[in-house]
Amino acid sequence: MxxxxxxxxxxxxxxxxxxxxxxxxxxxxKHWAATLWWYVLIALSGVFFVLMIPAGNYFWAPLTVGLLAFCIGMWKCHVAHMDxxxxxxxxxxxxxxxxxxxxxxxxxxxxxxxxxxxxxxxxxxxxxxxxxxxxxxxxxxxxxxxxxxxxxxxxxxxxxxxxxxxxxxxxxxxxxx
CATH class of the missing domain: 2.30.29 (PH-domain like)
Structure with missing residues:
Protein backbone atom coordinates (compact mmCIF):
# COMPACT_ATOMS: atom_id res chain seq x y z
CA MET A 1 0.00 0.00 0.00
CA LYS A 30 -18.58 2.15 11.63
CA HIS A 31 -22.32 1.90 11.10
CA TRP A 32 -23.73 4.57 8.79
CA ALA A 33 -25.63 6.10 11.72
CA ALA A 34 -22.29 7.29 13.14
CA THR A 35 -21.94 9.70 10.21
CA LEU A 36 -25.57 10.63 9.64
CA TRP A 37 -25.31 14.12 11.14
CA TRP A 38 -22.12 14.83 9.20
CA TYR A 39 -23.93 13.99 5.96
CA VAL A 40 -26.71 16.34 7.05
CA LEU A 41 -24.06 19.05 7.54
CA ILE A 42 -22.70 18.39 4.03
CA ALA A 43 -26.23 18.71 2.60
CA LEU A 44 -26.75 21.89 4.61
CA SER A 45 -23.67 23.40 2.98
CA GLY A 46 -25.59 23.32 -0.32
CA VAL A 47 -28.22 25.59 1.23
CA PHE A 48 -25.51 28.13 2.06
CA PHE A 49 -24.19 27.98 -1.50
CA VAL A 50 -27.69 28.77 -2.80
CA LEU A 51 -27.91 31.67 -0.31
CA MET A 52 -24.97 33.29 -2.12
CA ILE A 53 -27.38 34.44 -4.86
CA PRO A 54 -29.58 36.74 -2.72
CA ALA A 55 -26.58 37.84 -0.62
CA GLY A 56 -25.35 40.11 -3.43
CA ASN A 57 -22.06 41.76 -2.54
CA TYR A 58 -21.94 39.78 0.69
CA PHE A 59 -21.84 36.45 -1.19
CA TRP A 60 -18.60 35.63 0.62
CA ALA A 61 -20.40 35.14 3.97
CA PRO A 62 -22.62 32.19 2.91
CA LEU A 63 -19.77 30.93 0.71
CA THR A 64 -17.44 30.81 3.72
CA VAL A 65 -20.04 29.13 5.94
CA GLY A 66 -20.93 26.65 3.17
CA LEU A 67 -17.30 25.74 2.51
CA LEU A 68 -16.64 25.37 6.23
CA ALA A 69 -19.70 23.14 6.70
CA PHE A 70 -18.76 21.04 3.67
CA CYS A 71 -15.13 20.59 4.74
CA ILE A 72 -16.00 19.72 8.35
CA GLY A 73 -18.66 17.22 7.23
CA MET A 74 -16.34 15.54 4.72
CA TRP A 75 -13.49 15.38 7.25
CA LYS A 76 -15.67 13.81 9.96
CA CYS A 77 -17.05 11.24 7.49
CA HIS A 78 -13.49 10.35 6.48
CA VAL A 79 -12.40 10.00 10.12
CA ALA A 80 -15.30 7.58 10.68
CA HIS A 81 -14.33 5.68 7.52
CA MET A 82 -10.78 5.23 8.83
CA ASP A 83 -12.04 3.73 12.12
Whole structure:
Protein backbone atom coordinates (compact mmCIF):
# COMPACT_ATOMS: atom_id res chain seq x y z
CA MET A 1 0.00 0.00 0.00
CA UNK A 2 1.44 3.36 -1.04
CA UNK A 3 2.12 6.32 1.18
CA UNK A 4 -0.89 8.32 0.01
CA UNK A 5 -3.20 5.29 0.14
CA UNK A 6 -2.61 5.03 3.92
CA UNK A 7 -4.58 8.27 4.35
CA UNK A 8 -7.51 6.98 2.28
CA UNK A 9 -8.00 3.40 3.52
CA UNK A 10 -6.75 1.74 6.72
CA UNK A 11 -4.50 -1.27 6.10
CA UNK A 12 -5.43 -3.71 8.86
CA UNK A 13 -3.49 -6.56 7.20
CA UNK A 14 -0.15 -4.98 8.06
CA UNK A 15 -0.97 -5.39 11.77
CA UNK A 16 -1.55 -9.14 11.56
CA UNK A 17 0.84 -11.72 12.96
CA UNK A 18 0.73 -13.76 9.76
CA UNK A 19 3.79 -15.82 10.74
CA UNK A 20 1.85 -16.97 13.82
CA UNK A 21 -1.20 -17.87 11.73
CA UNK A 22 -3.37 -14.87 12.60
CA UNK A 23 -6.26 -14.29 10.19
CA UNK A 24 -9.06 -11.75 10.08
CA UNK A 25 -12.41 -13.21 11.12
CA UNK A 26 -14.35 -9.95 10.77
CA UNK A 27 -13.44 -6.36 9.88
CA UNK A 28 -16.06 -3.97 11.20
CA UNK A 29 -16.61 -0.49 9.77
CA LYS A 30 -18.58 2.15 11.63
CA HIS A 31 -22.32 1.90 11.10
CA TRP A 32 -23.73 4.57 8.79
CA ALA A 33 -25.63 6.10 11.72
CA ALA A 34 -22.29 7.29 13.14
CA THR A 35 -21.94 9.70 10.21
CA LEU A 36 -25.57 10.63 9.64
CA TRP A 37 -25.31 14.12 11.14
CA TRP A 38 -22.12 14.83 9.20
CA TYR A 39 -23.93 13.99 5.96
CA VAL A 40 -26.71 16.34 7.05
CA LEU A 41 -24.06 19.05 7.54
CA ILE A 42 -22.70 18.39 4.03
CA ALA A 43 -26.23 18.71 2.60
CA LEU A 44 -26.75 21.89 4.61
CA SER A 45 -23.67 23.40 2.98
CA GLY A 46 -25.59 23.32 -0.32
CA VAL A 47 -28.22 25.59 1.23
CA PHE A 48 -25.51 28.13 2.06
CA PHE A 49 -24.19 27.98 -1.50
CA VAL A 50 -27.69 28.77 -2.80
CA LEU A 51 -27.91 31.67 -0.31
CA MET A 52 -24.97 33.29 -2.12
CA ILE A 53 -27.38 34.44 -4.86
CA PRO A 54 -29.58 36.74 -2.72
CA ALA A 55 -26.58 37.84 -0.62
CA GLY A 56 -25.35 40.11 -3.43
CA ASN A 57 -22.06 41.76 -2.54
CA TYR A 58 -21.94 39.78 0.69
CA PHE A 59 -21.84 36.45 -1.19
CA TRP A 60 -18.60 35.63 0.62
CA ALA A 61 -20.40 35.14 3.97
CA PRO A 62 -22.62 32.19 2.91
CA LEU A 63 -19.77 30.93 0.71
CA THR A 64 -17.44 30.81 3.72
CA VAL A 65 -20.04 29.13 5.94
CA GLY A 66 -20.93 26.65 3.17
CA LEU A 67 -17.30 25.74 2.51
CA LEU A 68 -16.64 25.37 6.23
CA ALA A 69 -19.70 23.14 6.70
CA PHE A 70 -18.76 21.04 3.67
CA CYS A 71 -15.13 20.59 4.74
CA ILE A 72 -16.00 19.72 8.35
CA GLY A 73 -18.66 17.22 7.23
CA MET A 74 -16.34 15.54 4.72
CA TRP A 75 -13.49 15.38 7.25
CA LYS A 76 -15.67 13.81 9.96
CA CYS A 77 -17.05 11.24 7.49
CA HIS A 78 -13.49 10.35 6.48
CA VAL A 79 -12.40 10.00 10.12
CA ALA A 80 -15.30 7.58 10.68
CA HIS A 81 -14.33 5.68 7.52
CA MET A 82 -10.78 5.23 8.83
CA ASP A 83 -12.04 3.73 12.12
CA UNK A 84 -11.99 -0.08 12.02
CA UNK A 85 -12.63 -2.74 14.62
CA UNK A 86 -11.05 -6.07 13.70
CA UNK A 87 -11.75 -9.54 15.12
CA UNK A 88 -9.03 -12.10 14.42
CA UNK A 89 -8.55 -15.67 15.57
CA UNK A 90 -6.12 -14.39 18.26
CA UNK A 91 -7.27 -10.94 19.34
CA UNK A 92 -9.49 -7.95 18.77
CA UNK A 93 -8.07 -4.60 17.80
CA UNK A 94 -9.17 -1.15 16.75
CA UNK A 95 -7.27 1.11 14.41
CA UNK A 96 -8.38 4.69 13.91
CA UNK A 97 -7.05 8.03 12.84
CA UNK A 98 -6.05 9.60 9.54
CA UNK A 99 -2.68 11.28 10.02
CA UNK A 100 -1.94 10.00 13.51
CA UNK A 101 -3.08 6.41 13.67
CA UNK A 102 -3.89 4.76 16.99
CA UNK A 103 -3.89 0.98 17.44
CA UNK A 104 -5.41 -0.67 20.51
CA UNK A 105 -5.21 -4.44 20.90
CA UNK A 106 -6.67 -6.97 23.32
CA UNK A 107 -5.82 -10.68 23.13
CA UNK A 108 -8.78 -13.05 23.35
CA UNK A 109 -7.29 -14.48 26.55
CA UNK A 110 -7.71 -11.09 28.29
CA UNK A 111 -11.38 -10.58 27.47
CA UNK A 112 -13.34 -11.29 30.64
CA UNK A 113 -16.65 -9.71 29.78
CA UNK A 114 -18.33 -8.04 26.82
CA UNK A 115 -21.25 -5.69 27.38
CA UNK A 116 -23.51 -4.70 24.51
CA UNK A 117 -25.60 -1.55 24.73
CA UNK A 118 -28.30 -0.76 22.20
CA UNK A 119 -30.37 2.39 22.46
CA UNK A 120 -33.84 2.50 20.90
CA UNK A 121 -32.32 4.10 17.78
CA UNK A 122 -29.63 1.42 17.74
CA UNK A 123 -32.24 -1.33 17.87
CA UNK A 124 -34.24 0.27 15.06
CA UNK A 125 -31.21 1.00 12.84
CA UNK A 126 -29.18 -2.11 13.69
CA UNK A 127 -26.18 -0.86 15.66
CA UNK A 128 -24.85 -1.05 19.18
CA UNK A 129 -21.88 -0.23 21.39
CA UNK A 130 -19.46 -2.79 22.86
CA UNK A 131 -17.67 -2.37 26.18
CA UNK A 132 -14.81 -4.79 26.81
CA UNK A 133 -13.76 -5.63 30.35
CA UNK A 134 -10.38 -7.17 30.99
CA UNK A 135 -8.11 -7.87 33.94
CA UNK A 136 -6.04 -4.78 33.09
CA UNK A 137 -6.87 -1.58 34.97
CA UNK A 138 -6.14 0.81 32.10
CA UNK A 139 -6.74 -0.51 28.63
CA UNK A 140 -6.62 1.04 25.20
CA UNK A 141 -9.55 -0.99 23.90
CA UNK A 142 -12.53 -0.42 26.13
CA UNK A 143 -15.45 0.91 24.13
CA UNK A 144 -16.29 0.36 20.46
CA UNK A 145 -19.18 2.54 19.31
CA UNK A 146 -21.57 2.19 16.35
CA UNK A 147 -21.01 -1.49 15.59
CA UNK A 148 -23.38 -2.76 12.92
CA UNK A 149 -25.14 -6.10 13.55
CA UNK A 150 -23.83 -6.17 17.14
CA UNK A 151 -25.47 -9.46 18.19
CA UNK A 152 -23.81 -11.19 15.25
CA UNK A 153 -20.42 -9.64 16.11
CA UNK A 154 -20.79 -10.66 19.77
CA UNK A 155 -21.49 -14.25 18.74
CA UNK A 156 -18.45 -14.15 16.42
CA UNK A 157 -16.19 -13.10 19.29
CA UNK A 158 -17.71 -15.72 21.62
CA UNK A 159 -17.23 -18.38 18.93
CA UNK A 160 -13.56 -17.45 18.45
CA UNK A 161 -12.97 -17.56 22.21
CA UNK A 162 -14.71 -20.94 22.47
CA UNK A 163 -12.87 -22.48 19.50
CA UNK A 164 -9.55 -21.32 20.91
CA UNK A 165 -10.34 -23.34 24.04
CA UNK A 166 -10.13 -20.30 26.30
CA UNK A 167 -13.44 -21.09 28.01
CA UNK A 168 -14.61 -24.46 29.19
CA UNK A 169 -17.88 -26.00 28.10
CA UNK A 170 -20.11 -27.25 30.86
CA UNK A 171 -21.29 -30.84 30.37
CA UNK A 172 -24.96 -31.21 31.22
CA UNK A 173 -26.45 -34.42 32.57
CA UNK A 174 -29.34 -35.11 30.18
CA UNK A 175 -31.13 -37.48 32.59
CA UNK A 176 -32.40 -34.58 34.75
CA UNK A 177 -34.06 -32.72 31.88
Missing amino acids: GFLARFLEPDVRRHLLEVEGEVVVDEVR RFVITNMRVFRIHGVFNQHLATMPMTRILDISLTQSLEGQLLGYGHFVFESAAQDQGLKEIRFVGRPEERDLTIQRVIQRAGLRKTMQLDQTHF
